[in-house]
Amino acid sequence: MEETAPRKGTVTQRGIERIKAMIAEGGLAPGQRLPTERDLAAQLGMSRSSMREAIRALTVLGVLEARHGSGIYVTRLEAADLLETFGVVADLSRGRRLVELLEVRRVLESTATALAAARITPDRLAEVGRRLAAMNATDDPEEILAHDLAFHREIAAAAGNETMAAILDGLSSRTLRARVWRGYQEEDAFARTRREHAAIHRALVARDPEAARAAAAAHVGEVEEWLRARTAG
């Protein structure tokens, strides 16, 4: 009996660890349904309240998914599920850390774009082209932002590394982008942005990884430099 009580921190914390361990050790497969909250609580010897807190914690981490009236399920455990919380980091970042996040994005985005240049399929490349055209065809900031996000998302997906794509997605969360770009694009950066996007697209069409890497790095680097100056000043 004493083995069920590792006496580690709070009861809820123990619940989190136990469930995480079950998944890590293969006892719970992706998509599988868990016992009910009541049963789980009984199994691990804790109250339903504490178990609910544990479940809620794993839910926000993208590990579990609770469906009202149906049950609790393990998510697919794909990169996109687990890295959703990355958006929180981006949303809560200010000043210096925002610049650091953009530096990370520059490194990853340039690599992803280079990989995409070598691997992208004609279909996806066409979609990237459509996004570019749509972006240049409107003046509505909201619409531009949406196409911009899709443009980079397609490229990241084409790189063939879902984990990297998911991280980049978090680093370009809609709210973050809206926050940073509001100021950036006010300084008539539209023309420059269009030129940079065109350069990226051109490199992809030419299947030139080095050019793609450089174009992507320059693109993110522009925003990075602007933000750096704005933060320091």
Add this chain to the structure above:
Amino acid sequence: MEETAPRKGTVTQRGIERIKAMIAEGGLAPGQRLPTERDLAAQLGMSRSSMREAIRALTVLGVLEARHGSGIYVTRLEAADLLETFGVVADLSRGRRLVELLEVRRVLESTATALAAARITPDRLAEVGRRLAAMNATDDPEEILAHDLAFHREIAAAAGNETMAAILDGLSSRTLRARVWRGYQEEDAFARTRREHAAIHRALVARDPEAARAAAAAHVGEVEEWLRARTAG
């Protein structure tokens, strides 16, 4: 009255969003203490149970910190706090995604090492050297692992990008490392690893960013390739 009820999903979810918003909008500064659970629940018009779940969720995300008997506080909101959850991703990753994580690490680690070559201070460089020596002076896998982690951590810190360092930390969580390296080092990879670490250190001493980048990429790439072969086969 209706403005306090955005009618968004569950009550708990609303609580999470509200607190997050307070922090994002500057109403709650890092390190600041929040009202008590009971007061917060009353303010946002929900039960203490639901509020507790919201607080627990933000606690695991590294946004809040609950101190028993004292109160609830906003964390320092540093990169290390918010990116702690990255370790969960690493711990729950298997097969293909593990390779992808290592690919991300290779990209970031090589960049961080290159930056470190240009920026590292003599003190920190000396510490890196000590870790290298300690790593080569023992045969205890546990001790080697500890020094190995510290070796890379020092370098990442020297790169001057705390966010990048925190991500790399998550990508090299102790449990992940133990899992992957157990198999890797069984294949007498000790000698190769030592050579690679020495090469990285040499590049840092020479203040040669390009050599540092190449050495770090090769180092991580070795493990990556081994894991890729092992996963595919």
Add this chain to the structure above:
DNA sequence: CGAGCACACATGGTCGGACCACTTCCGTCG
């Protein structure tokens, strides 16, 4: 008068139960 200690209080942690909201499934009725 000052230092140290013990107690009371505030606060987060846990528990149990009750009820609500939604989903699912099965039996019934047309």
Add this chain to the structure above:
DNA sequence: CGACGGAAGTGGTCCGACCATGTGTGCTCG
């Protein structure tokens, strides 16, 4: 045979009580 409706199951919310721990206060003793 199909559609409808209800019953059971399950997560969501709320309440109230009590426990465990940290904090501050006021008392006591030197």
